[in-house]
Amino acid sequence: MLELGLARSCSGRKVEDRARLFDVLSPYDGSVVGRASDIDCRTLAPRFDEGSRAARKLQNTQRVQERLRNWAAKIEARRDELARIVSVETGKPIRFARVEVATAVATLDAHVSCPPVPLVRDWPAAQSAFSILNWCDPVLSTVREAATVLNSGRALVIKPSSQAPLASRELAVLWNEGDEQDALLCVAPSTDAVGMLRAALMSSQVTEVRFQGSRDVGTFVSSVCHEAVVPVSICASERIPLVAHARADVSSRCDAVINRAFLPPLLSCAGRISCLYVHDSLADSLIPALIDKVSSLRVGDPLDDETDIGPVIDDVATALISEQVEDALYEGATLLGGQIVLDGRQLQPMVLDHAKPFMRVCVEDLEGPLLPVVRFGHPSELPSTACLTVDSLMQSVNHERFDWSRFSRQNAR
The missing domain is CATH 3.40.605.10 (Aldehyde Dehydrogenase; Chain A, domain 1)
Known part of the structure; x- marks a missing residue:
């Protein structure tokens, strides 16, 4: 101590x-x-x-x-x-x-x-x-x-x-x-x-x-x-919408989304993702693949090198996330399993499908491993503010899941 x-x-x-x-x-x-x-x-x-x-x-x-x-x-x-x-x-x-x-x-x-x-x-x-x-x-x-x-x-x-x-x-x-x-x-x-x-x-x-x-x-x-x-x-803290609209290479796009939404090593250096906009033509293939990959993320002891997701910072943040998700589910969003999986402050990462831009979960600050997904059919449904695209993320990093542990070992030499 x-x-x-x-x-x-x-x-x-x-x-x-x-x-x-x-x-x-x-x-x-x-x-x-x-x-x-x-x-x-x-x-x-x-x-x-x-x-x-x-x-x-x-x-x-x-x-x-x-x-x-x-x-x-x-x-x-x-x-x-x-x-x-x-x-x-x-x-x-x-x-x-x-x-x-x-x-x-x-x-x-x-x-x-x-x-x-x-x-x-x-x-x-x-x-x-x-x-x-x-x-x-x-x-x-x-x-x-x-x-x-x-x-x-x-x-x-x-x-x-x-x-x-x-x-x-x-x-x-x-x-x-x-x-x-x-x-x-x-x-x-x-x-x-x-x-x-x-x-x-x-x-x-x-x-x-x-x-x-x-x-x-x-x-x-x-x-x-x-x-x-x-x-x-x-x-x-800035919150930025992320947009996926291209059909090709679903697996690589899922990895790019996970790296930015669930595995950012530096929370103060880049805008956090507020939600993921997915075009209707891509939704039925990308969202199940994304949920499957997110479910494989390891939650646990932050001192374990194998851990991907650590605990939520405090009970206030835990309660806020629970309220945001419950409000979204009441308004028509869907969650695999239908409820939050929470063990103390250990929160299983979630993809909240069928979210709407007006929901609290898309507007308020998020303090945990949660990604709302908003489906859209026409570009006019996208927010007027600046958005990131999954393609731009894929151009800035390798298409595979980025190995931050390897990065940290190289910088420790």
Whole structure:
């Protein structure tokens, strides 16, 4: 079990022994996999002040890039441990967690490969940003936020998801080197997300609030920031319809759909599939084949290399999925077996046929292995928004089921 957040604060100072802790639970079996400091929102102001002081001493991005380069080397050296932390706290299958860590290192390599640039201080003295992250891809999200903000000459305080703070806190420990640049990056776990946001908005040092997560929460964060007249950057999860309309090579098309809808290793990097539109001429051949392939996906322990689908993140997400499916079935959609197969938070992947675009399951965020299928007869029935096509997916990856475990092993060398 991991116990993080007690050894160091964002600037390397000792945290008070009486700091509150909260348990981090495994989505797989509900066991306590770690504890993190529950930072009091009233203590955020000094962290922004320290970060801004460190940022104001930067004349160009060279020192930041050197520090990011060292950070990448530390992450690479601890890649297996970090992947395991991601897997136990988010339920992501371990082979996908390895892909996430490898992608994070590649992200840092890309940032440090650019030549240093001078920092023109023609804006106010405040030099801090505040970022709120959700539970998806905690290593990659933390690294991407840090590289983006620090390379702009500002400090960053990150409030990770209370469901998955352990990987972000471990990255903060790896960032520390015992000098003043430690204060450039602070990870502050807390169970009081609203209090942390309001504390950030009250700080004169914060020039930007950044958010990554669901559309509903993003709307709330944006509204609060606009009221406080603080710039905000929202990266809300995007949902994109997928369209299948060609009859040839049904098996390869099924593999392409499964790779994108059920087996994406990086949830924060690509739009999630909202539903699959299937032309009537293709439906009777593609949908049974798709259901057959989906039923063969392995659900289980995320630390098992053979697992394809890990657990749903929490009971709230499980209840939401159940409600969405029940509403869809009531409205006329069909599900093989007629009901959800659920064991705790272990949800058997589902293809929900005869769905309609107006159904909740096609409109709301999905937090589990579920693919609604909408049948259509004419292109005019497709949504007016941008869509992905199965053919475009097949052109971007191999037609066979993509072996992410092989990818992660190659990147671990």
